[in-house]
Structures are given as C-alpha cells and as structure tokens.
Amino acid sequence: MAGKVFVSGGSGYIAGFLIRQLIAEGWTVHTSIRDLARESAVRASLTVDDSRLKFFAADLMSDAGWAEAMSGCSHVAHVASPLPSNAPKSDDELIVPARDGALRALKAAKAAGVKRFVMTSSMAAIAYGHGRGKSVFTEADWTDPTSPDAYAYVRSKTIAERAARDWVAAEGGDMEFVTVNPALVLGPLQSGDFSTSLEAIKKLLEGSMPGLPNFGFGIVDVRDVADMHVRCLTMPGMAGERFICSGPFLMMADVAAILRQGLGQEGRKIPKRKLPDWVMRLVGRFDPVVRQVLGELGNVRDTDISHARTKLGWNPRPPEESILDTARDMIRLGIVKV
Numbered sequence: 001m002a003g004k005v006f007v008s009g010g011s012g013y014i015a016g017f018l019i020r021q022l023i024a025e026g027w028t029v030h031t032s033i034r035d036l037a038r039e040s041a042v043r044a045s046l047t048v049d050d051s052r053l054k055f056f057a058a059d060l061m062s063d064a065g066w067a068e069a070m071s072g073c074s075h076v077a078h079v080a081s082p083l084p085s086n087a088p089k090s091d092d093e094l095i096v097p098a099r100d101g102a103l104r105a106l107k108a109a110k111a112a113g114v115k116r117f118v119m120t121s122s123m124a125a126i127a128y129g130h131g132r133g134k135s136v137f138t139e140a141d142w143t144d145p146t147s148p149d150a151y152a153y154v155r156s157k158t159i160a161e162r163a164a165r166d167w168v169a170a171e172g173g174d175m176e177f178v179t180v181n182p183a184l185v186l187g188p189l190q191s192g193d194f195s196t197s198l199e200a201i202k203k204l205l206e207g208s209m210p211g212l213p214n215f216g217f218g219i220v221d222v223r224d225v226a227d228m229h230v231r232c233l234t235m236p237g238m239a240g241e242r243f244i245c246s247g248p249f250l251m252m253a254d255v256a257a258i259l260r261q262g263l264g265q266e267g268r269k270i271p272k273r274k275l276p277d278w279v280m281r282l283v284g285r286f287d288p289v290v291r292q293v294l295g296e297l298g299n300v301r302d303t304d305i306s307h308a309r310t311k312l313g314w315n316p317r318p319p320e321e322s323i324l325d326t327a328r329d330m331i332r333l334g335i336v337k338v
Helices: 013-024 036-046 066-070 092-111 152-171 196-206 222-234 252-267 277-284 306-312 319-332
Strands: 004-007 028-033 053-057 075-078 116-120 176-182 184-186 216-221 242-245 249-251
Touching (some): 013 028, 013 222, 028 036, 028 066, 036 053, 066 092, 075 092, 075 222, 116 152, 116 222, 152 176, 176 222, 184 196, 184 222, 216 222, 216 252, 216 319, 222 306, 242 306, 249 252
Parallel strands (some): 004 028, 004 075, 028 053, 075 116, 176 242, 184 216
Antiparallel strands (some): 216 249
16 A cells, blocks of 8 residues: 655654655655755655655644645644653643644645544553552553643643544544554664654763663654554554554663663763662752653553554564664764763
C-alpha cells in the first residue's frame, strides 16, 4: 500500500524517521515546518528522494497552510506537538498549541477527504495521576490531568488526545482515527539538532548530573516508533485504536550502567552515585525543571504492550541498542565531549 500522506512537524525527531520509512516504502510525502527557510536544512538531514517529498508552511497555532499541505492526501500522521526543554511559565504554553493544533489538523484532514488519521500522543496521556499503587499500564488507562504529578507536558498530551477523540466522535464521520503513545524516544541521530527527549543521555555522558536520581522511564527506539506509525497508517481495522509504544521501564541507574558497560572509557564521566530523594526535593525548590518531575521519584510506570504485539505484529528492539546508539551519535556529532 502506498499513496500520498501528510506528516506534520517534518523537522522533528520522530517525523524524520517516519518520512524516511514512508518514502522507502513507496509513499509520496507532504510535510509541514513552521518556516520554509528551514526546508533545505531539513531536506539535507533526511537524505531521501527529493522528488517524493514536498514541504509546506504550517503552524499549530494558525489555520494557514493546513489545507494546502493535505490536498490530495489519503492519510495523515500528525506528529507535531510542543516538547520543551525548560519548564513553561504557564501550562497553556503547551496545552493550547497541542490541543488546538490537533483539532486544526483533524478539521483540515476531514475537509481534504483523508481516510485515516494517526496522531502521535504519548505515554504521558496514560500513566500519570494513578497514585503509587499502579505500576503496569495498558491502553485502557488515562492520565488524570488534574493530578499534582501531571506537569505541563503531561497535561498537554492528555488534553490534546482527549480533545481529538471527542472531535472525531462528534465530527469525524468515516475518517479512521488512531493514536500512537510512545514512551521516552531514544535512538540514532541524523544531525546535531537533537530532540529534547535525548537530554537525559546527554547529561549522563557529560557528567553534568551530580548523581543518579531515583526515577526512570519507559524507553522506545525512534525507528520502532516510526515503524508503529507506518503500521497504523497501512494495516486494516484501525478505527478508534490506541497503542502503547514502549520497551521496558528502566531507572536512571540502569541506563547509566548500560552506558558505562557499552562505552568503556568514553563513559568515564557518567555518575555512579545515587541521589537521595531529599536532595532532589531540595534542588526542586530552586529549579523548575526538577520541581515538575518530583512526582516521578520512586515511581515505576511499566507497560503491557501485548495489544500492539497482537494487533500490529510490532516488537520493540532491546533498549540497550537504543541507549548506546543515542550516546555514540552524540559523541560522533560532537554534541558531547567525552
């Protein structure tokens, strides 16, 4: 199966790997970036058949450009969503573009006659606000956006996916809608312009953390995330589906151990000492980025991915491969000096 597909957020980490896979499988891709002045740089990083890739200017906060970008497309992958490196001044800095951008994309898709719409959501929309008693999550779980541990990014992904599903139920007609809900996305880099999701690996490699905090994350490879999107775009019977996209949950100390073992001397700056929770809480008084993740301390958010395995035939690669590919590319590209 191939045709014409629109992928939003073409300069992003996930979107780049998705565009490569779609073109390799015979699709023609329309993609959006906020400023067409970046087109040549994004094209250079993608290294695909230029004749099968067309760029359009579109922004999550503006109606302009979406209709043109989706013209003639039968399928949409809406990947674009804000992922900040710093804590926002207001939650609405993330919630409004995430929610309104998804609704803009859905309305444009319906007007263009799109058959299937795949939205990149997040584990953030599943695994928060459940208290300490729950440690294994499925697609049936939803984050409580009013929970104290639902910080701005978590709320933005939850509210955006809820709004999208509500709109599809009321207005979507026969357009099929499905979400992919990734955990922390790691893997190889194509350029030095790297995703915020890779920041934890960078901090470990350069030794800028004084120790290892008592929290972790589910890890999934960007190549496997792209592959799940392609499966959701192309396989039959996807209407209303939701798929957790994650490998195993690893604590920061586990990730550090994998890096030290795999990198040898290049991992010499990686901390070994575990940071007590009280130190993190003290730092959180002054650092807004640390403050927003204090609810993570000691939490385990593991996942049951049997639905994706059964319905899609999808299996993630081992997290060691993703972690070490991230680190080696950061070293190769000079993002970190080891």
